[in-house]
């Protein structure tokens with residue numbers, strides 16, 4: 204059995220809105236092993252994004268534990284979380300979320316900037332990554348000058364820049380046409396083949412064919428169990 | 429890292445274009461006024477100091493009270509007797525007096541009025557105080573009759589629809605005088621339009637035998653000029669039988685005179701810079717407002733940056749640097765405008781005949797202003813930046 208990278212153990216996330224409490228997660232258990240390609244699927248509102256936030260250390264649970272490489276991160280400060288996120292996890296979002304004022308190259312360099320990597324090195328890595336995702340000719344372009352598929356490829360290059368353990372993708376093809384979406388999925392699949400752990404969240408059951416393992420969630424719970 | 433944040437800040441400010449410029453107006457108006465006021469004030473102070481040094485710290489000026497130029501029959505004028513008293517006062521080594529009055533000049537059928545100075549050019553003390561050179565012709569001799577020397581403006585400008593030249597004859601108080609010389613410019617138009625005759629001629633012209641409008645005295649090098657001035661005051665007071673505080677004359681050391689100038693100038697400067705300072709505060713509030721808007725607009729971006737590893741301190745720094753740049757660029761423009769404005773004042777003043785205003789831009793003023801502008805900008809951005817840094821990544825990411 205492969206080593207566990209991220210593990211959610213009876214994780215609860217409860218949002219308090221006025222009088223009512225909305226449980227987004229109610230006892231979520233997930234164990235993600237090194238080298239896996241996991242698809243987390245479920246209907247809208249089932250808690251996929253919230254699960255993703257937990258896995259990505261973007262949020263801390265109301266109750267329960269989140270382990271990243273066996274360290275409990277539920278007690279860490281925001282700054283420590285940021286540091287861990289930056290190093291261990293790469294995000295790919297449905298809406299790309301590139302920084303609009305920065306060029307493709309600068310966008311890819313940004314996560315490394317936050318890790319205080321020297322400029323020369325950042326430049327070299329970022330250029331290589333853009334070549335790798337097939338955008339060697341677009342390094343100086345602003346996001347507004349790129350197509351949706353190109354933006355998502357820049358986002359993937361950015362997610363890879365600190366050479367993280369895990370790539371987290373939240374509906375990565377949600378804003379793309381099916382052909383471009385397929386390209387992106389193939390790219391993720393290729394990364395997995397090269398050894399990256401990938402967790403993808405989607406409501407599109409079609410995409411599960413790219414994954415090695417599928418986790419179905421409903422009402423904030425893993426219903427595979 | 430700072431370098432990257434600066435680049436990021438600049439590109440964001442460019443993205444907000446017009447809003448950034450409008451925000452900077454607030455800062456650069458304040459900065460421009462501060463720079464202009466300080467440099468003009470400094471320039472004025474420097475030229476006052478120059479004049480002070482030209483006259484010398486050891487000089488004492490005695491004059492009658494009463495408004496200059498007005499017929500002052502009630503006011504006792506200074507006399508030869510006063511001059512003797514002053515000369516004999518302990519600590520005074522030399523004294524001399526001269527007459528100032530209004531001169532009616534007629535030339536080319538045009539009549540104009542100027543200030544006349546009746547002066548003994550051969551007196552050592554006058555030479556020391558009135559150290560200007562003759563540009564054309566020669567100076568007056570002691571007691572020389574029907575000869576006049578004029579200020580530079582008569583030579584350079586067409587005050588009588590044409591320029592005057594040497595050996596021209598003009599009517600001075602209806603008496604014919606010949607021009608024998610012109611002074612070099614002294615740097616202000618008022619004195620460049622003075623009319624000079626010998627003291628004796630002025631005595632006759634104005635029927636002021638043995639009288640003086642001003643008496644200049646020189647303190648000995650081993651006395652303190654202000655103390656000598658007090659002794660002069662006491663001697664004349666005693667002679668005239670007046671009580672202290674009721675003098676009909678004033679005695680001032682050159683230092684007193686210039687210090688009172690400097691004090692007025694300083695008060696004025698502090699007042700004006702205070703007003704300019706208020707506009708800086710307003711500018712700072714403008715920056716704060718703009719940064720609040722920027723934080724709100726870029727909430728999602730902040731979430732994205734946090735998700736890719738930005739710590740709270742990184743976000744704080746990004747926004748503080750951005751508002752610092754706003755302040756700094758505002759400062760640069762402000763310095764340029766301020767320098768330009770005071771240069772303009774200098775040139776306009778010089779064209780109007782007042783070349784005494786020599787503005788100065790000490791480097792500390794320029795550098796200090798720019799640092800100050802950056803600090804004002806950063807401080808104004810601090811609260812919005814802090815707010816940005818405290819955003820929860822999940823909440824920020826969900827923001828649309």
Ligand SMILES: Nc1ncnc2c1ncn2[C@@H]1O[C@H](COP(=O)(O)OP(=O)(O)O)[C@@H](O)[C@H]1O
Nearest residue numbers: 218225226227246247248249250251252253254
């Ligand atoms: N910040 C929040 N405040 C209140 N309710 C939230 C918040 N985030 C998510 N929820 C609620 O939690 C539930 C799960 O949301 P989410 O994880 O986004 O679902 P999914 O991504 O599967 O559509 C939903 O009912 C949603 O309305």
Ligand SMILES: [Mg+2]
Nearest residue numbers: 248251252253
């Ligand atoms: Mg979702």
